[in-house]
Amino acid sequence: MDITEIFQECDSVVGIDLAAKPHNETGFAILKKGIAKTMLLKSDDEIINHTLKTKPSIIAIDAPLSLPEGDGIAREADKLLVKKGFRCFWTLLPSMKPLTLRGIKLKEALEKQGLRVIEVFPSATQKILGIPTKKAGKEKLLKGLTEQGIAITTLHPSHHELDAVTAALTGIFYLAGRYEDAGGKQEGLVILPLNTMET
Numbered sequence: 544m545d546i547t548e549i550f551q552e553c554d555s556v557v558g559i560d561l562a563a564k565p566h567n568e569t570g571f572a573i574l575k576k577g578i579a580k581t582m583l584l585k586s587d588d589e590i591i592n593h594t595l596k597t598k599p600s601i602i603a604i605d606a607p608l609s610l611p612e613g614d615g616i617a618r619e620a621d622k623l624l625v626k627k628g629f630r631c632f633w634t635l636l637p638s639m640k641p642l643t644l645r646g647i648k649l650k651e652a653l654e655k656q657g658l659r660v661i662e663v664f665p666s667a668t669q670k671i672l673g674i675p676t677k678k679a680g681k682e683k684l685l686k687g688l689t690e691q692g693i694a695i696t697t698l699h700p701s702h703h704e705l706d707a708v709t710a711a712l713t714g715i716f717y718l719a720g721r722y723e724d725a726g727g728k729q730e731g732l733v734i735l736p737l738n739t740m741e742t
Contacts, residue, residue: 549719550577550692556718557599558711559590560665560703561606561649563642570703573597574693574711581697581704587645591652601659603714605706606646607634608662609731620662620726620733627725629667661717661734665709671738674709677702688712712736 553575560570568583571593584590594602611618616635624631632639650660669676674687684705688695691712697704716722716736724732 549715549721553715553718554600555597556711556714557594557597557602558663558707558709558714559594559602559604559606559649560706560710561590561604561642561646562703563639563645565645568701568703570701570705570707572704572707572711573599574708574715577692577694579688579693579695579697579708579711581695581700581707583701583703587649587652590649591656594653594658595656599658601661601714601718602653603661603663603710603717603734604646604650605663605665605710606649607639607643607731608646608650608660609634610643610647611635612730618726618730620731623725624664624667624733627667629664629670631664661714662731663710663713663734665706665713667733668709668713668736671736672712673738677706681705 555573555575558572562569565586571584572579572581617633621631621633634643653660666676675683677684681702688708713736717734721737722734724734726732
């Protein structure tokens, strides 16, 4: 089964590249049947309302969605990601704390609506799948997502929107059972796609 077949099997998935603060732009993507529609949102209410309208099978958020146990600033998931060679910031670094707390709050609000939420890491997904990251330039990232079989309908999407599409793509792999996770259930898991779509 290849990625295009999996796209056809999965219902809509929402990907969110969450900003640390509501006055900054959050990338939001709806991926359904291989077609991605993206937009930039700001407030939590905007994000929740657009998500509820979509009625997604899963919501994939690029932000820490849990806290470390004990007094540390890093979760087991963070440490495992670094061991795998991915550049990951500790969850409770002063620069990360606002994003972490916002992510946890958003996850709780969405789960209260009966929705499923997973934590993802788009730059890791891009590296695993051989997609250029935003450091290589937005056009190369867009081309890499297109080569994954995704048709992005938005004209001139920002890198936040493209990371949101990548988050949604990770959600597709999750729904298809083609994923691995990093971390532990008590501290929270980060979902990573498997780097092959072969059966």
